[in-house]
Amino acid sequence: MKRYRLDGSGSIEGLTLEEAERPCPGRHDVLVRMRAASLNYLDLKILHGHFPAKTAGLVPLSDGAGEVVELGEDVTRLAVGDRVASTFLPHWIAGPLPADARKVQPGATIDGMLSEYVVFPEEALVKAPAGLTYEEVSTLPCAALTAWQLFTGARPLLPGETVLVQGSGGVSLFALQFAKLAGARVVATTSSADKAARLKALGADIVINYRDMPTWGQAVRVETGGIGADHIVEIGEADTLEQSITAAAVNAQINLVGRPVGAPPIDPATLMRAIATYRRISVGSRTEFEAMNRAIEVHGLSPVIDRVFDFGQAPDAFATFGKRGHFGKIVIRI
Amino acid sequence: MKRYRLDGSGSIEGLTLEEAERPCPGRHDVLVRMRAASLNYLDLKILHGHFPAKTAGLVPLSDGAGEVVELGEDVTRLAVGDRVASTFLPHWIAGPLPADARKVQPGATIDGMLSEYVVFPEEALVKAPAGLTYEEVSTLPCAALTAWQLFTGARPLLPGETVLVQGSGGVSLFALQFAKLAGARVVATTSSADKAARLKALGADIVINYRDMPTWGQAVRVETGGIGADHIVEIGEADTLEQSITAAAVNAQINLVGRPVGAPPIDPATLMRAIATYRRISVGSRTEFEAMNRAIEVHGLSPVIDRVFDFGQAPDAFATFGKRGHFGKIVIRI
Amino acid sequence: MKRYRLDGSGSIEGLTLEEAERPCPGRHDVLVRMRAASLNYLDLKILHGHFPAKTAGLVPLSDGAGEVVELGEDVTRLAVGDRVASTFLPHWIAGPLPADARKVQPGATIDGMLSEYVVFPEEALVKAPAGLTYEEVSTLPCAALTAWQLFTGARPLLPGETVLVQGSGGVSLFALQFAKLAGARVVATTSSADKAARLKALGADIVINYRDMPTWGQAVRVETGGIGADHIVEIGEADTLEQSITAAAVNAQINLVGRPVGAPPIDPATLMRAIATYRRISVGSRTEFEAMNRAIEVHGLSPVIDRVFDFGQAPDAFATFGKRGHFGKIVIRI
């Protein structure tokens, strides 16, 4: 079988295709013929060596989808032929994040998905929602499940409430789609008229161009009749946090995504300005993944894919992703 | 002005129209020209004297809508011309039910809405959602707000989850409509093909005829792939509770509505059969009413009205309501 | 090694001691030298054949404690020498009860603890709180963790609130102790002056003798200044449920424990009388077990043990337990 490895050089050139032995599942494991994998910012940071772990020799990518082709003898949760998605943190089964669950993270601390075959503990997979292609399924483990956290905080998302999303990355688009499923109004920010039109087509009720309106936080307040946004998915780039604080309704839930690099420092007094909760989110549990898949299946929701690359073009996928112009997810077909 | 009073005889004939002085608002009060009132089962029980409080002389009906026509001098929350709805428990402003809030209940312990003019403390009203007629607004204070409790329990209602509603009463239809807004699947029970068609038109995904299928709890399990319903609005008639318990998913939230008369006793062991929470609900706070109105307004939701009677036909409205054949709410135009 | 098995006859005589091979742990398993096991009502029902599963050949008892003596080669969570407790539902790791977790239940659907050696998947054990004897640790998996659910519901237990517990069974005494740790006032019911004194010694603020006061629900209201109990651990015997409903404060959380046999049926209208939540509880997750152990360790809490029997006296332990006169837990030393 074929797979990619990072050579630890910290560049796209270091992503090398190699031939390897097809792995064998242990008693509690399953073998999956991978069919697609998707990219997240963390994958790019890992490729470039901006991640604590040593990456030389690592098979990259955290998110993948495929078909179960072989079962270990003690496996009970899955069957041959099941269409499955990987989980971002395989040790997070349910409930709050276990303290040590981040030690095992495919594509980061253990080998990832950019491989024709991968062995998984049976606990580390979820069944794919019916009706989605493998390419679509591969977009779910990180971006969709992070967006699904809109529903898992202390403050439930009510029909009629306002959700604020930023830009056109994977998490933001899933958050837009999920918020609409749940009956919310969505305010989205973007940088171009073209993307604005696509955000509206996905259901955004109000789109604000942050280039035209750098103090868009205030614009959100105006658009919501002075109330502000009830739930915010804060991507944490540049000065978005300060604008989000301005945009926040009293008692807003501000979901902090990712780990921003190069964002300007913020005055703690600014944080205190909003009577709000800032909630650091980072994917979710397998149980939440299953609940999300049920919603996707019931509603026939289609993940937004910007572009699909062939397996041999994996370096091009990383390069395209690195330019950050995409609208939705970048996927590699395996 | 005109208004109706109960003479305490316990019959529809005891509902008498009388001429009265238009009341004057105190400093913190507003005067409302009532335009519509709607009926609930409790109103019928009160008419028939099946309610603890003494009812001779009482102006009936808990739920009404109208227009603010005069303000007390200290009023700040409302203005002349505001379209408003009454609140079922005016002392329940926010948070959990205050221990003594049920002492003040229009149409039950104090005069109600079946009157051309009513004085309210300004705290006892909410602004109507834009886009609704007064008849529609009058359906909200009890039935809609009770159904809205789907969103206020410990377990939030997630997109993709299954909600079970029973029959065609006001609470059940609002629950169906609200559950659809929030992205749920809805299973509804009914007794006729005609009503089944109307429930489907309102968005019900699955309708079960409980006459054809007396053990419909099991049918709900089958229709949900063995999982059962996640949220149940249990109306508490006849043997519905036992069927609901059978229908309940693990960790289901079973919302208990109303105060059933003549339902068969239930074995506590049956209650324990489901790993579920039984949650007695009874309308909600003014703050929740406002959140509900926001959702109604954002979605342009139309309450289901079975029939509107003129003010002079109020006894006919009670008689029609008492026959229990309605689909949605019975309203009296004032 | 020695162990007990049920012969399926449904009587204490059918509990037979036998010699067996010491089992070997698989790659993800650990071997535990059991040191103590405790009895719960379910064990008695299983012994007497009042449980759905077939019990002939079953090693009884769900709750045990011991020392890890051997590790499978892939084990990471535990080490040789660790003092551990079993878990009642080994597949319930965290979050809400998984739908199928009750299929695997030691002492009920798989072999239990009344054995000198038991092999466990490493996921199925928790470390014992420091400072407890093995006899004490063996009381925790079912009774203590069920009582700990006081802290896991929608309504947190606040200092100054009132908790109502019933009688002197294991769950009730742990609930009393945990409620006191958390700053609650505790009202306990009992049937004798002797037990009343022991309940007071454990921290009960108010003890009501239900023989002297059959309508003790009203007495609870009086003792709480008319407010009622905020949290109730309802054991579900005889007519306790109706008294609990009378005793319940507005917005009370009534935790339903066990599966009562022979309790009188209850009118659904009685259930509706309290504005309360009835929450069926049944042990808890491993994660909750760990949180509970932390509290036990921090506070040096001592489980209440009525009597310890030697391994050879296991039938006497069941017989004594069956007489229901105990105050706290019955334990078998292994």
Place this chain on the structure above:
Amino acid sequence: MKRYRLDGSGSIEGLTLEEAERPCPGRHDVLVRMRAASLNYLDLKILHGHFPAKTAGLVPLSDGAGEVVELGEDVTRLAVGDRVASTFLPHWIAGPLPADARKVQPGATIDGMLSEYVVFPEEALVKAPAGLTYEEVSTLPCAALTAWQLFTGARPLLPGETVLVQGSGGVSLFALQFAKLAGARVVATTSSADKAARLKALGADIVINYRDMPTWGQAVRVETGGIGADHIVEIGEADTLEQSITAAAVNAQINLVGRPVGAPPIDPATLMRAIATYRRISVGSRTEFEAMNRAIEVHGLSPVIDRVFDFGQAPDAFATFGKRGHFGKIVIRI
């Protein structure tokens, strides 16, 4: 009667005692003979003019206690002779903070407590816990109720969990006391051996001197066996926030108090480092105040008062408070 007013000069000299007419209660109001008032940092900021509102002519201080001496004719919640405390935000009755509740704030936007008599709407008072002096009661409305928010967040405080408090201000000491009532372990930071001893006497399990140990966040981790603190009351001075983030357990709840002046800016990436929730807290509702008073009364908890000044010494009280050397609350007897 006598009262103090600020002259708007922004200095302690501008605090002037004057003679005024005793006010009369309206129909829904009560007249209170004030007996004590306590100081908070906000009062100092208002005195110095560092608060948005215009303060010339304002009667200062938000927190007071006294005795009801006269009732308006429609008053039902209180009686003459009731011992009462003021509420910091009188329009916050229950549930989450209403969006406009901060417009009415005694001692800030309306006249405050430093007066022999004050008229209150009956909704704006709570009954004092039995057993406390007026001086003690006057410490509750802001500092104690803010500390009580430990119990009102999404994550309940469990027995055995660790709470981190900072320094010796009013909120921190109440948080220490409340956390101990609820069975938590408390880690406190301080700057002197003397204060460390007093914190231990109040129940702190671990005290860390932040002068000796500027990176005390790491010390908290060590003292908690690597876990970190589960609940943090972050006062927001200097660089405490960064240390709190280091000290935070996975899934910690970091309660942000006050509005820090002069704290160094923080990198958003630092905020993201902890998988935690940052929750801006600001006093609480009247309903929460009542729940807190119940806990105080049940446990006989004594607020920590540093020093009591006579009414004529009010300027000295402000001066002493401004030096920030106090341990607990500064109170003025009226």
